[in-house]
Amino acid sequence: QVQLVESGGGLVQPGGSLKLSCAVSGSPFSWYGMAWHRQAPGKQRELVATISTGGSAYYVDSVKGRFTIARDNAKNTVYLQMNSLNPEDTAVYYCNARNVLTSAHYWGQGTQVTVSS
Numbered sequence: 001q002v003q004l005v006e007s008g009g010g011l012v013q014p015g016g017s018l019k020l021s022c023a024v025s026g027s028p029f030s031w032y033g034m035a036w037h038r039q040a041p042g043k044q045r046e047l048v049a050t051i052s053t054g055g056s057a058y059y060v061d062s063v064k065g066r067f068t069i070a071r072d073n074a075k076n077t078v079y080l081q082m083n084s085l086n087p088e089d090t091a092v093y094y095c096n097a098r099n100v101l102t103s104a105h106y107w108g109q110g111t112q113v114t115v116s117s
Helices: none
Strands: 003-007 010-012 018-025 032-039 046-051 057-059 067-072 077-082 091-099 105-107 111-115
Touching: 003 091, 003 105, 018 032, 018 091, 018 111, 032 067, 032 077, 046 067, 046 077, 057 067
Parallel strands: 010 111
Antiparallel strands: 003 018, 018 077, 032 046, 032 091, 046 057, 067 077, 091 105, 091 111
């Protein structure tokens, strides 16, 4: 069974940085395209960034130049480095894995990121 465990969330001041991690277990990490999504209070869950099995990254416009997604296949982990955070980035951040062979999706439990002074 595939499991995703996020960590690294917390409270940060505007302009600060956080690094989220998502560890994947239960299946070969190389089979999965990875993504980070977020859900702010009262809003729908939205895509933040994706990274392919080959390492190609995609970002939504609102985080381009501030966030960086990366994967470490040796550690079965995907990261989201978040810089220049602002209050609009406050949300629960979810890790997502998509099996490129079956298209099955898996989600982590989420980690809270709060940007506030």
